[in-house]
Amino acid sequence: DAGVIQSPRHEVTEMGQEVTLRCKPISGHNSLFWYRQTMMRGLELLIYFNNNVPIDDSGMPEDRFSAKMPNASFSTLKIQPSEPRDSAVYFCASSSLAGGRRETQYFGPGTRLLVL
């Protein structure tokens, strides 16, 4: 299996620009998670989906952030407009719902975002 795929791996943009991060979960997984990692705040859960439906978006920092999962094999996290404080590494992870709470989450390699 190719694992969780994220693109781009690196993104440098200017303040005010729109940024779109992409994620392809492991085939057959029906849960998808978006995380943000910074030195100051550590690893934060932004939003997660079960069967393409958003379950908990309480971690989304503000309205500038939005996430979609149009089908089982693709999700996007969009920031519009971007700000320097959004600079971080964004991870996507996926898991199966079959085992419920005991299922492992598998992480992608992350997208390193720098907003100038």
Add this chain to the structure above:
Amino acid sequence: AQSVTQLGSHVSVSEGALVLLRCNYSSSVPPYLFWYVQYPNQGLQLLLKYTSAATLVKGINGFEAEFKKSETSFHLTKPSAHMSDAAEYFCAVSGSTGNQFYFGTGTSLTVIP
């Protein structure tokens, strides 16, 4: 409420010495616990997990962890540290109802030659 606390944000050990990374949990339901490792510029990788079977769990790269309900702990150990073990380690507990994880703040392990 679900949470984990990792004591010690930085741990240094000599090569060949015992590695002990601490994790204490709080859970309103029987917990499922996970240890992940993150190497520089990479994603998180599962080391091992506890899912209510054996209390002593063995993982990859010689790591193991013991679930102790009386102490609400799930500490990670390795008998002999290698240089390649230098990384960030995260403990996590699964949610009480949903399948989200609650991660600790991480422990950075340095191995001194």
